[in-house]
Amino acid sequence: MKRPVLVAALVALVVLSAFSVLLATRHPVQGASAVPSPLLGHEAPAINGTLLAQSTTPATSVAVTPGANVLTGLRGKTVVVNFWSSWCGPCKAEAPELSTFAWDERQQPVVVLGVLFNDNVSAATSFANHYGSLYNSIVDAGGVDANRYGVTSPPTTYVISPRGQVAAELVGPTSVAQLRAVVQRVSQ
Amino acid sequence: MAVWIGRLGVYLCFLSAVAGVIDLGVARRRRTAGHARLFSWLILLGIVVAVIDMQVALVTHNFSLAYVAENNATFTPLLYCITGMWSALEGSLLLWVLLLSGLVVGVVHYYRRQGDDAVVQWAELVLFVVVGFFTLIMAGPADPFLHNPAHVLQGAGPNALLQDNPLVATHPPLLYLGFVGFSVPFAFAVAMLITGRVQETWPLEQRRWTVLAWGALSLGIVLGAWWSYQVLGWGGFWGWDPVENAALLPWLTATAYIHSVIVQDRRGLFRVWNLSLAIATFALTVLGTFFTRSGVLQSVHSFSSSTLGPLLIGFFALVVLVGVGLLAWRGDRLRSVVGVETPFSREGMFVANNILFVGFAIVVLLGTVFPLLYQAINGGQVTVGTPYFAAVAAPLSVALLVLMAIAPLASWRRASAAVLWERLRFSAWSGLVVIVALMVSGVHHLTALAAIFFATVAAGSALRTLRGVVRAARRRGGWEAAIGAPSTAGMVVHLGIVILAVGIVISTSYAQRHEVTLATHQTTVVDGQSIRFAGFAHTSDALRSQTLLKVYVDGHLLTPAVTTYNGRSGQTVGTPAIDSNLLRDVYLTFDAVGGGDTTSGAQVQNNLPAGSVVLGVTTEPLLAWLWLGGVIVGVGSALTMVRRRHGEETA
Amino acid sequence: MKIVRSFAAWLIALVLVAGMALATQGVGSSAQARVHHLESLVRCPSCQDLSVAQSNATASVALRHEIVRAVQRGESDTKILTSIESVYGPAILLSPATSGLGVLLWLVPAVGVVVFIGALWRLRRKSRL
Secondary structure, three states, X not given: OHHHHHHXXXXXXHHHHHHHHXXXXXXXXXXXXXXXXXXXXXXXXXXXXXXXXXXXXXXXXXXXXXXXXXXXHHOOOEEEEEEEOOOOHHHHHHHHHHHHHHHHOOOOOEEEEEEEXXXXXXXXXXXXXXXXXXOEEEEOXXXXXXXXXXXXXXXEEEEEOOOOEEEEEEEOOOOHHHHHHHHHHHHO | OHHHHHHHHHHHHHHHHHHHHHHHHHHHHHOOXXXXXXXXXXXXXXXXXXXXXXXXXXXXXXXXXXXXXXXXXXXXXXXXXXXXXXXXXXXXXXXXXXXXXXXXXXXXXXXXXXXXXXXXXXXXXXXXXXXXXXXXXXXXXXXXXXXXXXXXXXXXXOOHHHOOOHHHHOHHHHHHHHHHHOHHHHHHHHHHHHHOOOOOOHXXXXXXXXXXXXXXXXXXXXXXXXXXXXXXXXXOOOOOOHHHHHHHHXXXXXXXXXXXXXXXXXXXXXXXXXXHHHHHHHHHHHHHHHHHHOOOOOOOOOOOOOOHHHHHHHHHXXXXXXXXXXXXXXXXHHOOOOOOOOOOOHHHHHHHHHHHHHHHHHHHHHHHHHHHHHHHHHOOOOOOOHHHHHHHHHHHHHHHHHHHHHHHHXXXXXXXXXXXXXXXXXXXXXXHHHHHHHHHOOOOOHHHHHHHHXXXXXXXXXXXXXXXXXXXXXXXXXXXXXXXXXOHHHHHHHHHHHHHHHHHHHHHHOOEEEEEEEEOOOEEEEOOEEEEEEEEEEEEOOOEEEEEEXXXXXXXXXXXXXXXXXXXXXXXXXXXXXXXXOXXXXXXXXXXXXXXXXOOOOEEEOOOOOOEEEEEEEEEEOOHHHHHHHHHHHHHHHHHHHOOOOOOOOO | OHHHHHHHHHHXXXXXXXXXXXXXXXXXXXXXXXXXXXXXXXXXXXXXXXXXXXXXXXXXXXXXXXXXHHHHOOOOHHHHHHHHHHHHOHHHEOOOOXXXXXXXXXXXXXXXXXXXXXXXXXXXXXXXX
C-alpha cells in the first residue's frame, strides 16, 4: 500500500510548492502605483464643491462656482486631481511634491487641483497653509466627488486629459518625477 | 551602547542555536548525550540580554535606537513603554524568541534524563533550528537595534491604537505563547519520523502542555477580538482580516490535534493524523507570520511591510517539504493493527472532527490568499470578505456543534443508537424548549436557531459527562480527584465554547446600528434605551488630548471620545464607549460634531447646528458571552494541569 | 421498543418546531431587507475589511445613500452591484463574482463536503489509519 502514500505526498508537495512560489513572488504594497481604474478612457466625473480658503496664492488659479462642475472650465488643459486629507500620513509627504510640480508647470496648460477627502475644513486649511500649497483645493462635502471617482483612500491622484477623459489613476503618494512622466504621456 | 548590547544578545542567541545544532548533530553521530542544556541556557541568556536592553531603552526613552524613536515618546506611560517592544515588527520578534527560548530551556530540562535518546536529541535539534531561524531574521533584515543617526529629542510614540487600551499587554504574549507552544509537538513529530520510532507515546506524555499551549492560543485570540472590539470603533470583533485569519488557521489544526491525540491515547489510532496535524499547525504558524509581516496582504493589524516575505515563505516551504517528505518516507510504519470499525462510534466522530477542522482551515486559507491568486492570474484586484467567510464558516460551525453534542456521549468502538439516545434525551428536549422560547421572543434566523439548538445539546452533553465524572471521582477521591479526572478539563472547555458560540451567533445576527443626532441636553430612545447627550468635556495631558461626550444611556454615563495622541505623527482616533452587561452591549462612537467646532478633531458636519453631535449607537445582544466563554475556555485548559500524568491514570 | 417510541416522540416535536421556524421566515424582499443585504456586500471604500453597513466613514455613508436611492428607483440587486463595481472596480465587492476564478471559492468547499461524506463512508469498510 505504499503507492497511494507516495502519490498523496507528491500531490501535496506540488500544491504546496506552487503555493509557496505564488506567495514568494507577491510584492508588498507601497508607493504610488498606477491602478487600472474602471474610469480610464471615460469622461471624467464632475467635481463640485467650494474653494478651500488658504493663505498662499496658487501657481494657477482655478475658478470655482459653487454647484457647477469645476472641470468644465478646465477643458483643454491636463488636470491633476489629487484627493487628500490632513490626517493622512502619505499626503504630508506628497504635498510639497504637488506644490513643486504646480509651480514648475505654471506656464504650461497643466493644472493641479486638490479635493478634500473626508476631512474638516479648519484642519485642511491648517494643513494647506503649513505646506504652503501652491494649488487650489475643493471642499467635497459629503464625499460626493470621491464617490463618483471611486476613491478608496487618500492620497489618490487622477490625471485628466485635455479632452476631459480620465487618463491615469495613481494610488499612494506621488512625486514630481512620476507626475511629470504621466502628464507628459497624457498631454501628447 | 544600547545598540551593541542588544545586538550582542541577538548574536549570542543565534550562535548558540547554531552551535547547539552542530553539537547535537555530532552527539547523534557518536551516540553521546550532547550539551543541549548548556546551549539552551546560552540561547536564553542571549535573548534575555537583548530584551532587557530593549526594555531599558524604551523605558528611558533612548532615541538613539531607531526602534525606540519610532515606537516611543518621552510622555509614553510605563505600560506602553513595555508593550512598545511588541508594537512593531522587529520588537515583536524579540518577544517571540524570548518565549520560544524559555520553552526550549523547559523542554531540555524536562527531558534531561533522556538526553541521549535519539528522539529527544532530534527534537531539540529541530527546536534549535527554529530559534536559529527567527534570530537570524533579527540579526539581519529585521534588526531591532538599528542605530538612529538623527539626534531627536522626541519620538513618534506608539501607534495610537496600540496605546489606547491595556489589552495590548495580554494579547500578543498569550498568542505567541500559543504559537511557540506548538513548536514542541512539531519538533517531536519530526524527531519521531526521522528515527522511525512512530509507535511511541511522546505526544501523549506531552498532552497536558499541548492543551495549555492551545488554551493560551485560544485566550490570545479571544483577547485580540476583545481588544479590536474596544478600540477599532465599528462595534464588531472579527473582520476575517488576513492577520486575524493567520491566527485562526493554526488554532483550527491545533484544536483538531488535541482531540485527535485522545484517540491515539485510548486506542493507538490516528498516528498519521496526529503527526500531520502537529506539522501543519507549526507550518500554519510560520505562514501566519508571513501574512502579518510581509506586507503582501493589506490589513488593519499588520506590521509595516518589509523584505521578510521571501525569507518567511522559504522557511514555510522548508517546514512543509520536510514534513511531507518524512511522512511519505515513514508512511509504511504508521499503520496501526486495528482500525476504526464504524463511523458511528467515538473514533468515527473524531475522524469527522479532524476532517471538519482541516476543511475549515483549508477554506479560510483559500479565502485569505484568493486575492493574491486572482492578481497573479488575472491581474486585477478582488476582495474576499465577511460574506464569503461567514457563508462557509456557518455550516462548518453548526456541524462542529453537532459533534460536540453527540461525541462525548458516544461509545468507543461501536456506539449503540439506543444508549446514545437515552443519554441525549434530556438535552434534546431542552434544546427544543430553548429554541421555541427564542422563537417566541422574536428570534427567527434559521442558522441562529440551528446553532443554538445544537449548542444547547452540546452543553447538556458536557454537563452530563461532568456530572458522571464528578460523582464517580468524589466517591473515590474527593474534589481534587474530580477536577483531575480525564474529561473534566475538556468538558469545561466545551461549555466555554458553547457560551462563546451562542454569543457570536446572537450578537452578529441581531446587532442594530443607528446614527442619532442630538443637541446638547436632548434625549432620544434607541432600541428601548434612552440616550441623553449632556455636553462636551475636554481633557489633555502630556500624552494626549481628548474631547469627550457625556452621554447617559438609561442613566449610565458613557464617554465616547475623539483622542489625539501627541508625538510626531499626531494621530487622531475615535475612542468608543461601551456599556456592557450579560444581556447586551451598547456601543457608542463620537461620529461627528455640528457647526464650526473644529477643535475636537472629530468629523465636522456643517449642516448641523453648533453644539450638536452625531452619535453612533450599536446595540448587540449577548456580546459579553464571548468574553465569558473565552475565560471559561482558559480556565478549562488550565484545569488540565491538575490531571494526573499520562501513565498514572487507572481508567 | 420504549427507546424507539421516545425517539419518535421527540422527532415529531422536532419536525413541528422546524415547521414553525420555517413558517416564520419573513418574506425577505422588503426594501429595507434588500438595502441591508446590499450594504453587507459592498466594502467601505476607505476601510480595510468593513462593509458600508458597518462603517460610518464619509465615503461609506455616501455609498449607503447611493444604495438606498438605487433601491428606491427600483433597480435590481445585480444592476446596483454592477454599477458600483463599474466606478470602484471589482475590489469594492466583499465577495468576488462566482464566474471565472471565483468558482474556486465555492468549488473547494463543495469538494470538501464530498470528501467528508466519502471518508466517513469508507470507514464502514475497515480503515487502517
